[in-house]
Amino acid sequence: MDEGVPLSRLTSTVVLLLLLLLLLSFEGCNSLEPLLPDLSPNAAPQPFLPILAPSPLTPFTNSTIPRLSGECALNFTAAESMMSVTSIDCWGFFAPLLANVMCCPQLEATLTILIGQASKASNMLALSGSASKYCLSDIEQILIGQGAAENLRRICSIHPSNLTKRSCPVSDVEEFEKSVESEKLLAACRNIDPVKECCEQVCHNAISEAAEKIAAKTSQVLTLNGPGTLPMNSSTVVHDCKNIVLRWLASKLDPSRAKEVLRGLTNCKVNKVCPLVFPDMKHVAKECSNTVRNQTECCQAMESYVSHLQKQSLITNLQALDCSTMLAMKLLKSNITSDIYSLCHITLKDFSLQGLITQFMITIEESGCLLPSLPSDATFDQSSGISFICDLNDNIAAPWPTSSQLSASSCNKTIKIPALPAAASAQSGLYHRGVFFLVLLLTSTVTAVLS
Numbered sequence: 001m002d003e004g005v006p007l008s009r010l011t012s013t014v015v016l017l018l019l020l021l022l023l024l025s026f027e028g029c030n031s032l033e034p035l036l037p038d039l040s041p042n043a044a045p046q047p048f049l050p051i052l053a054p055s056p057l058t059p060f061t062n063s064t065i066p067r068l069s070g071e072c073a074l075n076f077t078a079a080e081s082m083m084s085v086t087s088i089d090c091w092g093f094f095a096p097l098l099a100n101v102m103c104c105p106q107l108e109a110t111l112t113i114l115i116g117q118a119s120k121a122s123n124m125l126a127l128s129g130s131a132s133k134y135c136l137s138d139i140e141q142i143l144i145g146q147g148a149a150e151n152l153r154r155i156c157s158i159h160p161s162n163l164t165k166r167s168c169p170v171s172d173v174e175e176f177e178k179s180v181e182s183e184k185l186l187a188a189c190r191n192i193d194p195v196k197e198c199c200e201q202v203c204h205n206a207i208s209e210a211a212e213k214i215a216a217k218t219s220q221v222l223t224l225n226g227p228g229t230l231p232m233n234s235s236t237v238v239h240d241c242k243n244i245v246l247r248w249l250a251s252k253l254d255p256s257r258a259k260e261v262l263r264g265l266t267n268c269k270v271n272k273v274c275p276l277v278f279p280d281m282k283h284v285a286k287e288c289s290n291t292v293r294n295q296t297e298c299c300q301a302m303e304s305y306v307s308h309l310q311k312q313s314l315i316t317n318l319q320a321l322d323c324s325t326m327l328a329m330k331l332l333k334s335n336i337t338s339d340i341y342s343l344c345h346i347t348l349k350d351f352s353l354q355g356l357i358t359q360f361m362i363t364i365e366e367s368g369c370l371l372p373s374l375p376s377d378a379t380f381d382q383s384s385g386i387s388f389i390c391d392l393n394d395n396i397a398a399p400w401p402t403s404s405q406l407s408a409s410s411c412n413k414t415i416k417i418p419a420l421p422a423a424a425s426a427q428s429g430l431y432h433r434g435v436f437f438l439v440l441l442l443t444s445t446v447t448a449v450l451s
């Protein structure tokens with residue numbers, strides 16, 4: 001986390017650090033927390049107050065004009081607002097915390113839209129090997145100029161080859177449209193409902209079907225090459241062809257519509273997987289296995305275990321549910337058979353990033369922040385820094401899974417726990433939402449000086 005702090009920033013940083021110290025001595029470090037409203041589920045919904053960052057933020061938001069290669073034919077104007085949203089979702093030191101739910105999905109959608117839009121002129125749904133290198137580097141330069149992290153390639157595992165056709169045999173628009181039922185594909189995906197899509201997978205299935213159709217052209221090519229040629233791993237080809245299909249969709253929709261579709265599709269995938277890394281649980285196993293001998297000791301072990309999970313990343317409420325199930329399965333495997341969650345009052349929020357994360361110097365209210373299952377983008381404001389919306393309606397006890405729940409699909413899971421937003425968009429009135437602010441300046445300054 002200590003890389004990429006330009007020296008030039010350090011100079012302005014010192015001045016700002018003084019401002020910051022003034023602010024802190026005025027507020028007192030701990031009194032930042034009382035600025036935040038009570039989050040107990042019984043409290044009436046009330047707006048969050050921003051933690052005020054000292055102004056001006058300008059030195060950190062001055063977009064540097066990037067030096068571009070001149071070798072990339074993508075039209076950056078066509079996705080200008082997409083790119084500035086990406087810079088905020090992937091902002092500097094926060095990018096790793098938002099990588100899985102916000103930053104990388106938004107970056108991938110941006111790449112897809114840029115190539116899709118460019119295909120209108122080039123007739124190609126993929127970049128060549130050399131163009132992909134220049135374009136990825138130009139995109140990075142633009143995003144970094146707007147404040148994005150400098151190591152997005154690594155954070156999001158993006159390589160230049162992700163912009164090419166890879167193993168997919170079709171990248172020509174005309175050939176694509178001849179090979180698939182393009183009207184049907186567009187109809188299935190033009191207006192996806194991001195909640196229903198995750199269960200019914202109408203657009204997802206249409207994309208898979210189209211990808212399989214164009215992937216099938218590989219075997220025709222190979223047959224022409226004569227027998228004896230090794231067949232390409234077909235699941236890899238289909239996977240690569242799905243990107244071609246997405247780019248085609250992005251060329252048929254306007255960028256903002258395309259973004260909704262792409263992010264909606266990614267969300268379904270994101271919400272199915274717990275992104276947290278579970279450390280070894282020997283200690284919990286020792287204190288809690290079989291019959292719990294001493295509840296205090298077992299719960300202390302559990303608390304300490306969960307605190308390691310709370311330092312990792314921001315997750316959605318559905319991911320928290322995945323994580324609680326995954327942890328329970330691991331506990332069951334360690335012979336912990338009683339419901340430790342209810343014994344130790346573990347809630348879904350316990351899986352979220354929380355506390356004062358000193359590593360990042362981010363103030364997060366004591367009770368944590370779970371993102372809604374359909375997280376909105378982060379926003380940037382000169383006075384309050386980076387902010388994003390937390391779902392505050394998630395003080396839900398972590399469910400100790402029964403065997404039927406372990407096999408239930410994510411669509412059925414939400415039925416068991418009504419407060420989880422299977423219908424978040426449909427019934428948003430039911431959910432208390434608050435805007436969560438990260439103190440951008442605080443972070444940049446302190447990290448820069450400490451590193």
Ligand SMILES: *[C@@H]1O[C@H](CO)[C@@H](O)[C@H](O)[C@H]1NC(C)=O
Nearest residue numbers: 012058059060062063064065
């Ligand atoms: C901000 O950008 C402008 C031009 O875009 C430049 O003149 C100015 O020096 C920059 N300020 C800082 C602090 O980098």
Ligand SMILES: *[C@@H]1O[C@H](CO)[C@@H](O)[C@H](O)[C@H]1NC(C)=O
Nearest residue numbers: 074075076077078079117121
């Ligand atoms: C790039 O996209 C913008 C907005 O869609 C459009 O106005 C402009 O003509 C495009 N430029 C080129 C070179 O195609």
Ligand SMILES: *[C@@H]1O[C@H](CO)[C@@H](O)[C@H](O)[C@H]1NC(C)=O
Nearest residue numbers: 104108156157158159161162
């Ligand atoms: C890019 O390609 C690599 C393989 O070279 C793959 O592992 C990675 O998941 C791809 N990234 C994305 C965002 O699809």
Ligand SMILES: *[C@@H]1O[C@H](CO)[C@@H](O)[C@H](O)[C@H]1NC(C)=O
Nearest residue numbers: 231232233234235236237239
């Ligand atoms: C293709 O590769 C994937 C992993 O890359 C593997 O799981 C799968 O079994 C392979 N399929 C075939 C048909 O070889």
Ligand SMILES: *[C@@H]1O[C@H](CO)[C@@H](O)[C@H](O)[C@H]1NC(C)=O
Nearest residue numbers: 292293294295296297298300
């Ligand atoms: C449980 O452990 C705590 C701390 O080690 C100890 O104070 C307490 O007496 C123990 N309780 C029982 C019932 O053994």
Ligand SMILES: *[C@@H]1O[C@H](CO)[C@@H](O)[C@H](O)[C@H]1NC(C)=O
Nearest residue numbers: 285289290332333334335336
């Ligand atoms: C779980 O208990 C069984 C029998 O009680 C034992 O054989 C097994 O080794 C235990 N597993 C773990 C991970 O402790």
Ligand SMILES: *[C@@H]1O[C@H](CO)[C@@H](O)[C@H](O)[C@H]1NC(C)=O
Nearest residue numbers: 199404408409410411412413
């Ligand atoms: C949901 O669960 C019911 C029974 O519990 C089952 O019949 C149904 O197929 C499940 N639906 C999905 C989408 O898994």
